[in-house]
Amino acid sequence: MGDSSDSRERRDGRPLGEFDLIDRFFGRAARAGRTEGGAVALGIGDDCALLTPSAGHQWLVTADMLVEGRHFLSTVSPRRLGHKALAVNLSDLAACGATPRAFFLSLALPRVDEAFLAGFAQGLFELADAQGIVLAGGDTTAGPLNLNITAMGEVPAGQALLRSGARVDDDVWVSGTLGDARLALEVFRGTLSLSATQFEEVRLRMEMPEPRVALGKALRGLATSAVDVSDGLAGDIGHVLKRSNVGATLRLADLPRSAVLGAMPEELQRLCLLTGGDDYELVFTAPPDARQRVLEAGRAAGTPVYRIGRIDEAPGLRVVDGMGRPVQDVPQSFDHFKS
Ligand SMILES: [Mg+2]
Numbered sequence: 001m002g003d004s005s006d007s008r009e010r011r012d013g014r015p016l017g018e019f020d021l022i023d024r025f026f027g028r029a030a031r032a033g034r035t036e037g038g039a040v041a042l043g044i045g046d047d048c049a050l051l052t053p054s055a056g057h058q059w060l061v062t063a064d065m066l067v068e069g070r071h072f073l074s075t076v077s078p079r080r081l082g083h084k085a086l087a088v089n090l091s092d093l094a095a096c097g098a099t100p101r102a103f104f105l106s107l108a109l110p111r112v113d114e115a116f117l118a119g120f121a122q123g124l125f126e127l128a129d130a131q132g133i134v135l136a137g138g139d140t141t142a143g144p145l146n147l148n149i150t151a152m153g154e155v156p157a158g159q160a161l162l163r164s165g166a167r168v169d170d171d172v173w174v175s176g177t178l179g180d181a182r183l184a185l186e187v188f189r190g191t192l193s194l195s196a197t198q199f200e201e202v203r204l205r206m207e208m209p210e211p212r213v214a215l216g217k218a219l220r221g222l223a224t225s226a227v228d229v230s231d232g233l234a235g236d237i238g239h240v241l242k243r244s245n246v247g248a249t250l251r252l253a254d255l256p257r258s259a260v261l262g263a264m265p266e267e268l269q270r271l272c273l274l275t276g277g278d279d280y281e282l283v284f285t286a287p288p289d290a291r292q293r294v295l296e297a298g299r300a301a302g303t304p305v306y307r308i309g310r311i312d313e314a315p316g317l318r319v320v321d322g323m324g325r326p327v328q329d330v331p332q333s334f335d336h337f338k339s
Pocket residue numbers: 091092095227228230
């Protein structure tokens with residue numbers, strides 16, 4: 001990106017001017033990152049970026065691809081899309097307790113659309129600046145709209161939160177509220193209608209997710225495992241249970257939900273809470289004697305946290321209703337390849 005070499009021009013068969021345009025939108029922050037010092041010793045402008053880890057730390061690296069129609073709708077504003085493209089990667093870093101450092105952006109664009117790029121870059125850099133993460137490189141090409149971000153963060157060696165550490169009798173916790181993004185998706189699909197204010201509220205959750213970076217960092221040394229809710233609570237906690245060789249029982253009545261979702265029919269609430277993707281909240285486990293410290297971590301991070309269940313020895317996920325009765329047919333998670 002910003003590396004408008006002759007070979008690049010020939011390969012894409014586009015005039016140099018269009019890549020200069022892209023450089024104008026994305027080159028700024030990358031060059032600023034270069035002078036800021038810190039992790040990015042050298043950003044855009046050479047064949048590779050040069051990153052310097054902090055002493056005694058480990059890098060964490062994650063990549064996410066966003067494809068139109070699959071991960072976002074054409075109705076989303078470019079600014080919100082820029083925010084979300086980075087937010088989903090920051091959410092993975094948050095789930096590991098990482099401090100965000102650098103990211104790489106690869107874009108395929110059907111055409112160079114100045115208004116789109118300006119909005120996208122604005123949303124992207126507003127979040128990047130707020131989270132102290134620097135664009136350190138990437139690539140652009142002509143093609144169907146496709147957004148790829150690779151993000152890197154660091155943690156003190158050995159302190160990354162992993163999916164494999166949940167232990168029997170640990171509490172299961174979740175941050176924020178679940179299910180609003182799915183509710184918004186149902187409105188877009190036409191299966192549901194909401195008032196304009198309700199729709200704006202849940203649409204914001206879907207299009208502008210807030211990665212729980214501060215909470216993830218506050219949970220270092222406290223949570224025994226963590227994962228972010230990208231594909232739905234049931235599926236994502238399933239990854240933890242599998243990696244940790246344990247099971248869990250969740251209490252449906254304790255799953256935190258917005259007032260908008262709480263006013264919906266029971267069955268729809270259940271679907272949104274358990275399988276709604278795109279929430280980007282953190283689900284994590286911690287021993288019962290850490291309850292007070294977990295609540296304090298949530299307060300310090302400005303993110304409410306709720307105890308929603310317990311880790312059991314018997315494998316698999318169980319959900320119980322307000323009376324403690326098992327909920328049959330727990331809906332499974334949204335699967336990109338099955339839907
Ligand atoms: Mg994840």
